[in-house]
Amino acid sequence: MPGAELGGKRLDFVQLIVSGLANGCVYGLIALGFVMIYKATEAVNFAQGDFMMLGAFFCLGFTNADFMGLNFWLAVPLAMIFMGILGYVFDWGVLRHMSGQSQTSIVILTIAVGFILRFVAGTVWSHEPVSLETPFAGVNLDFGGVVLGVNELLIIVVTIILTVALFVFFSRTKLGIAMQAASQNQLAAYYMGVPVKRIQSLVWALSGVVAAVAGILFASKGAIDPSSGLLGIKAFAAAAIGGFGSLPGALVGGLIIGLIEPLAARFAPDGFAGVARIAPYAILIIVLIFRPGGLFSQTQKKKV
Amino acid sequence: MSHAPLLEIKNATQRFGGVVAVNDVSLHVNEGEVFALVGPNGAGKSTVFNLLSRFHTPAEGSITFDGNDVLKLSSDDVPSIGIARTFQNIELFEQATVLQNLLVGRHRHRKSNIFSELFFTPKARNEERQHRHAVEQVIDFLDLQAYRDKMISGLPYGVRKVVELGRALATEPKLLLLDEPASGLSVEETQDMAFWIEDMQKQMGITILMVEHDMGLVSAVSNRVLALSDGKELATGTPAEVQSHPAVIEAYLGTSGIQKGGKK
Numbered sequence: 001m002p003g004a005e006l007g008g009k010r011l012d013f014v015q016l017i018v019s020g021l022a023n024g025c026v027y028g029l030i031a032l033g034f035v036m037i038y039k040a041t042e043a044v045n046f047a048q049g050d051f052m053m054l055g056a057f058f059c060l061g062f063t064n065a066d067f068m069g070l071n072f073w074l075a076v077p078l079a080m081i082f083m084g085i086l087g088y089v090f091d092w093g094v095l096r097h098m099s100g101q102s103q104t105s106i107v108i109l110t111i112a113v114g115f116i117l118r119f120v121a122g123t124v125w126s127h128e129p130v131s132l133e134t135p136f137a138g139v140n141l142d143f144g145g146v147v148l149g150v151n152e153l154l155i156i157v158v159t160i161i162l163t164v165a166l167f168v169f170f171s172r173t174k175l176g177i178a179m180q181a182a183s184q185n186q187l188a189a190y191y192m193g194v195p196v197k198r199i200q201s202l203v204w205a206l207s208g209v210v211a212a213v214a215g216i217l218f219a220s221k222g223a224i225d226p227s228s229g230l231l232g233i234k235a236f237a238a239a240a241i242g243g244f245g246s247l248p249g250a251l252v253g254g255l256i257i258g259l260i261e262p263l264a265a266r267f268a269p270d271g272f273a274g275v276a277r278i279a280p281y282a283i284l285i286i287v288l289i290f291r292p293g294g295l296f297s298q299t300q301k302k303k304v
Numbered sequence: 305m306s307h308a309p310l311l312e313i314k315n316a317t318q319r320f321g322g323v324v325a326v327n328d329v330s331l332h333v334n335e336g337e338v339f340a341l342v343g344p345n346g347a348g349k350s351t352v353f354n355l356l357s358r359f360h361t362p363a364e365g366s367i368t369f370d371g372n373d374v375l376k377l378s379s380d381d382v383p384s385i386g387i388a389r390t391f392q393n394i395e396l397f398e399q400a401t402v403l404q405n406l407l408v409g410r411h412r413h414r415k416s417n418i419f420s421e422l423f424f425t426p427k428a429r430n431e432e433r434q435h436r437h438a439v440e441q442v443i444d445f446l447d448l449q450a451y452r453d454k455m456i457s458g459l460p461y462g463v464r465k466v467v468e469l470g471r472a473l474a475t476e477p478k479l480l481l482l483d484e485p486a487s488g489l490s491v492e493e494t495q496d497m498a499f500w501i502e503d504m505q506k507q508m509g510i511t512i513l514m515v516e517h518d519m520g521l522v523s524a525v526s527n528r529v530l531a532l533s534d535g536k537e538l539a540t541g542t543p544a545e546v547q548s549h550p551a552v553i554e555a556y557l558g559t560s561g562i563q564k565g566g567k568k
Contacts, residue, residue, distance in 0.1 A: 165422070172428075173421040174414040181397055181408045188395040191357060192475065193383035193412040 024258020049232015243294025
């Protein structure tokens with residue numbers, strides 16, 4: 001292209017930001033799952049990243065020609081439903097029997113579940129990276145020289161829609177309010193008529209659904225393999241940056257990490273390419289030092 | 305009595321290991337009555353409340369309320385038959401406003417239809433308006449206007465106590481269980497509580513069962529009183545009758561104080 005080099009750089013920069021935002025949306029959605037479960041049950045689900053991976057593989061299994069070959073737009077809701085059921089059954093069948101155990105044992109259990117899911121996904125689908133066949137794969141839109149992938153734009157749009165839907169759900173619906181009540185005070189929630197145990201299972205179901213959406217979005221812009229779930233660790237950092245009890249915080253944390261990665265890679269001095277990998281955790285440490293409760297901290301000092 | 309009592313507990317016994325917290329206690333509360341449970345610490349008053357709200361299941365005995373077998377229900381079903389309670393140690397939703405806490409009290413009256421709620425259809429909007437109206441009446445009744453949009457975590461103790469009462473009222477109960485409504489309140493606040501209890505009984509027609517140590521409040525508002533000690537019923541009657549009952553005086557003061565005190 002004969003255009004000025006500066007102009008080219010600016011376009012390049014826009015693409016960088018969009019792609020960072022798209023990544024950040026995926027991190028944010030996984031972080032959302034962490035925070036929902038943490039708020040409802042005070043447990044941290046370290047398998048949340050693997051839930052995302054499994055959701056992607058469900059969708060891939062339903063739609064890819066090598067597997068069932070269903071229509072993509074049918075495969076998406078099916079994957080969401082399957083992950084919702086999986087989340088519910090995991091809480092109902094396993095965690096409910098562990099009530100009264102320490103949070104540590106629940107955390108370790110979720111780490112073990114993550115390993116199992118990775119193995120199962122590898123056995124059922126593939127240990128090698130596979131791409132999800134989407135109707136919009138490789139389709140780009142040209143905005144006056146800025147070429148953006150439809151998949152990346154779709155990730156951002158879907159995340160916005162899902163966020164608004166969740167906000168309305170938690171603030172307006174009977175079920176959403178019951179979930180908030182149960183997360184703030186179980187005893188009081190019981191005596192307001194909230195079936196706390198069932199509500200907790202439903203929170204797990206909801207976080208399974210959100211994980212499926214995150215997984216499908218993630219797989220739509222590249223290949224997926226069973227160890228993709230490990231990016232849950234980055235999402236965990238996102239949740240901590242946002243403040244572990246805050247849903248908007250989780251999303252913002254995800255976006256910060258998503259943006260910092262490509263920017264650090266781009267502007268790192270020569271020979272320091274590793275900076276991009278460290279950057280998310282460096283930000284985490286800085287946030288935790290200066291705002292230990294996270295950016296959107298909701299904890300208040302206890303009154304005595 | 306021409307008709308059956310609203311609440312009837314028959315021969316309830318509850319053990320915790322070797323301790324008999326409630327020992328063969330029977331009581332009935334008539335509709336429209338204010339009934340108080342009194343007794344020294346550890347007498348089993350709170351355990352009776354926890355049996356009623358299905359926190360514990362008694363080893364023996366039966367509990368019926370308004371034609372329902374309470375022991376067949378789970379904790380979260382208890383509000384649906386018209387029983388609401390407050391807690392000795394105040395259990396509120398800390399990270400929410402007073403208004404939001406009271407609105408959770410409307411939970412059992414909400415007709416769930418997630419789609420009309422998500423899209424805020426006229427039907428859902430109309431229902432929301434009704435719940436808000438009900439909650440505003442409670443706010444007016446308890447003089448909570450000044451705190452409507454304040455977070456619970458920043459409120460003083462006395463106000464929280466009133467908010468918890470308001471949340472119980474928002475469920476529109478037939479029977480209200482008050483666990484030490486006056487504990488931690490100033491003299492003035494206790495007086496307000498006494499007025500509210502009277503108003504709830506006389507104007508709203510709510511039956512009240514309360515556990516309370518403040519005998520002044522008990523005498524002022526209760527129709528009948530049951531005194532418990534060591535899980536056993538000592539006496540039942542009007543506040544004056546119970547206070548002058550020899551067994552009650554003995555339980556509180558001891559006939560030969562030193563011996564009695566040395567036992568526990």
